[in-house]
Amino acid sequence: MNRLTIIGNWKMNTTPESAHILGYNISKILSDGGMGNIVICPPHISLDRVAQAVAGSSIRVGAQDVHPEPSGAFTGEVSAPMLAELVEFVIVGHSERRTLFAESDEFIAGKVTASIEAGLKPILCVGESLEDRRAGRAESVVSSQLLACLANVTDVSSLLVAYEPVWAIGTGEAATPQISQDMMSSIRSALRSGFGDAAHAVPCLYGGSVNADNVQSFLRQPDIDGALVGGASLDAESFVAIVARASEVAAD
Numbered sequence: 077m078n079r080l081t082i083i084g085n086w087k088m089n090t091t092p093e094s095a096h097i098l099g100y101n102i103s104k105i106l107s108d109g110g111m112g113n114i115v116i117c118p119p120h121i122s123l124d125r126v127a128q129a130v131a132g133s134s135i136r137v138g139a140q141d142v143h144p145e146p147s148g149a150f151t152g153e154v155s156a157p158m159l160a161e162l163v164e165f166v167i168v169g170h171s172e173r174r175t176l177f178a179e180s181d182e183f184i185a186g187k188v189t190a191s192i193e194a195g196l197k198p199i200l201c202v203g204e205s206l207e208d209r210r211a212g213r214a215e216s217v218v219s220s221q222l223l224a225c226l227a228n229v230t231d232v233s234s235l236l237v238a239y240e241p242v243w244a245i246g247t248g249e250a251a252t253p254q255i256s257q258d259m260m261s262s263i264r265s266a267l268r269s270g271f272g273d274a275a276h277a278v279p280c281l282y283g284g285s286v287n288a289d290n291v292q293s294f295l296r297q298p299d300i301d302g303a304l305v306g307g308a309s310l311d312a313e314s315f316v317a318i319v320a321r322a323s324e325v326a327a328d
């Protein structure tokens with residue numbers, strides 16, 4: 077496993093005030109650090125307040141999305157250079173963006189390159205639908221998402237990849253450790269085919285109904301370096317419990 081990475085995706089939850097409190101509470105409990113890379117991703121409107129709440133701790137902050145263009149007439153959007161003044165990471169290509177907002181691999185590819193150019197670390201999400209899995213094309217769908225979204229990338233040193241099967245997100249039905257390991261191994265070979273040895277250092281995370289009870293089963297897989305956590309990251313105690321359980325595996 078590369079260095080342990082646990083990321084909390086708060087989605088469209090929390091107000092600026094409650095986000096500040098949640099960030100502060102997480103950073104207080106995890107203040108001793110040394111537990112790997114812990115990143116929390118609040119809504120855009122709360123990034124500044126959460127960054128202030130966790131300042132001085134080992135917690136880092138990420139955004140949940142970014143627009144590919146650096147500036148211009150894109151009402152309501154936020155660009156990579158704007159985010160880079162506030163945060164270190166950004167989630168791109170989450171399945172909710174792909175399905176609810178019809179984002180294509182090509183559009184997501186623009187977000188990945190814009191993020192890297194601005195000095196952000198993109199967390200590229202990929203994952204198949206239940207229909208894809210039932211049709212036996214899960215691995216080909218995910219590999220093609222991955223390579224299409226990285227089409228314009230030459231340097232993967234700041235990249236993270238999250239495998240999030242759509243059917244496991246927010247359903248309470250996590251993938252089995254074996255399914256996630258098989259997919260992660262396929263993701264790693266796709267990365268190697270595109271980027272050679274540099275691919276080894278790319279942290280690969282599993283996401284989809286991760287909680288404190290199942291996180292260790294994923295992290296014990298040889299190709300899984302961490303987790304992207306949605307629902308269970310919205311409560312300080314439950315997020316910290318996931319980090320603590322994950323750290324036990326990292327320390328083995």
Ligand code: PGA
Pocket residue numbers: 085240244245246247248283284285286304305306307308
């Ligand atoms: P979940 O969400 O942990 O609530 O399933 C994961 C995600 O969407 O990143």
